[in-house]
Amino acid sequence: MHGNRGVVYTGPGKVEVQSIAFPELSLGNRACHHGVILKVVSTNICGSDQHMVRGRTTAPSGLVLGHEITGQIIECGRDVEFLKVGDIVSVPFNIACGRCRNCKEGKTGICLNVNPARPGAAYGYVDMGGWVGGQSEYVMVPYADFNLLKFPDPNQALEKIRDLTLLSDIFPTGFHGCVTAGVGPGSTVYIAGAGPVGLAAAASAQLLGAACVIVGDMNPDRLAQARSFGCETIDLREDGSMEDKLEAILGEREVDAFVDCVGFEAHACGCNHGKEAPATVLNSAMQLTRAGGQIGIPGLYVTEDPGAADEAAREGALSMRFGLGWAKSHSFHTGQCPVMKYHRPLMQAILFDKVQIAKAVNVQVITLDQAVQGYADFDGGVAKKFVIDPHGMVAA
Numbered sequence: 001m002h003g004n005r006g007v008v009y010t011g012p013g014k015v016e017v018q019s020i021a022f023p024e025l026s027l028g029n030r031a032c033h034h035g036v037i038l039k040v041v042s043t044n045i046c047g048s049d050q051h052m053v054r055g056r057t058t059a060p061s062g063l064v065l066g067h068e069i070t071g072q073i074i075e076c077g078r079d080v081e082f083l084k085v086g087d088i089v090s091v092p093f094n095i096a097c098g099r100c101r102n103c104k105e106g107k108t109g110i111c112l113n114v115n116p117a118r119p120g121a122a123y124g125y126v127d128m129g130g131w132v133g134g135q136s137e138y139v140m141v142p143y144a145d146f147n148l149l150k151f152p153d154p155n156q157a158l159e160k161i162r163d164l165t166l167l168s169d170i171f172p173t174g175f176h177g178c179v180t181a182g183v184g185p186g187s188t189v190y191i192a193g194a195g196p197v198g199l200a201a202a203a204s205a206q207l208l209g210a211a212c213v214i215v216g217d218m219n220p221d222r223l224a225q226a227r228s229f230g231c232e233t234i235d236l237r238e239d240g241s242m243e244d245k246l247e248a249i250l251g252e253r254e255v256d257a258f259v260d261c262v263g264f265e266a267h268a269c270g271c272n273h274g275k276e277a278p279a280t281v282l283n284s285a286m287q288l289t290r291a292g293g294q295i296g297i298p299g300l301y302v303t304e305d306p307g308a309a310d311e312a313a314r315e316g317a318l319s320m321r322f323g324l325g326w327a328k329s330h331s332f333h334t335g336q337c338p339v340m341k342y343h344r345p346l347m348q349a350i351l352f353d354k355v356q357i358a359k360a361v362n363v364q365v366i367t368l369d370q371a372v373q374g375y376a377d378f379d380g381g382v383a384k385k386f387v388i389d390p391h392g393m394v395a396a
Helices: 045-053 154-158 161-169 170-180 198-208 221-225 242-250 279-286 322-327 341-353 356-362 368-379
Strands: 005-011 014-019 037-045 069-076 088-091 139-143 186-191 210-216 234-237 255-260 289-296 331-332 364-367 386-390
Touching: 005 368, 014 368, 037 088, 037 161, 045 139, 045 368, 069 139, 069 154, 069 161, 069 322, 088 154, 088 161, 154 161, 161 170, 161 356, 161 386, 170 198, 170 289, 186 198, 186 279, 186 364, 198 210, 198 221, 198 322, 210 221, 210 242, 221 234, 234 364, 234 368, 242 279, 255 279, 279 322, 331 356, 356 364, 364 368, 368 386
Parallel strands: 186 210, 186 255, 210 234, 255 289, 289 331, 364 386
Antiparallel strands: 005 014, 037 069, 037 139, 037 386, 069 088
């Protein structure tokens, strides 16, 4: 029997690498014949994980973290038909049954059968069904034939694992933000936030043919990372109107498409950049997007925020100028990315060298034992995407 270890949330500001149970092909008291057990090849630290670790959600102590998983199958349930032991697969962070109305409509981010509390589930995440996370050595994945994306060639997959590991969440999420914002050939695009999802969105906008991609952030290193692959940038610590800053770049005061990759822990701009203002990005989106434009919102917004500055925000109620968006006929697109809608074509873009997503988001590979420091460094704002390699399978 194998042992197993994982990254465990133990309270606000605290994570530990602990011994955890080895996964079983079971769902509660019944066998999970449609599942597989994976030896985790790579698993990523996500900005969404940081919301929990900072104590900004109702995540319980003892939660095994990690929803961005790539792994090698070591055991298949009896009913798994199209996958086999040895296959290397990407795991969408959305857990989906493939049987419900939403899954059949391609809305796998809001499956109706995998979370008793609400539509939608994910590994190792608060309110997402209690599924064990994958920042671990081994993990169980249900509904395997439906959920998993098999890489065509295991050796090629390991050679490109720094890129392919991003298919579980941030690359499709950034791409989804751009698609729902209407990005296409010749578009001008503003990306709010230069964290890993923001950088993935910026690379996605380029892949979709955008003419100009502008990234706004308060972290100089992250802005430099965005410039490293051809983005224009705006330092949000500086005073001045956003319209003036856009005009200096575009010659126009609005963009065609706006993508919010920040979410509910947003801060004000300029001289107030140290103050939380959870609706500021959404209000900027309506201000800066042209009439008739679209706004993609992959940034996370929660129903409960224990650390919010006011009572309304603690319940997810934000002060928005929604009348402005209505007057400009904006389209708003929210919610979890349905990863399965995008992961196969994005895999092809990686395998045929049409995008260098790992370079864009500055992937750094660490060991499982370095995960605690990785969380601290990520929270400190480093311009890196941390990928955990539990078994030393990622090539140097």
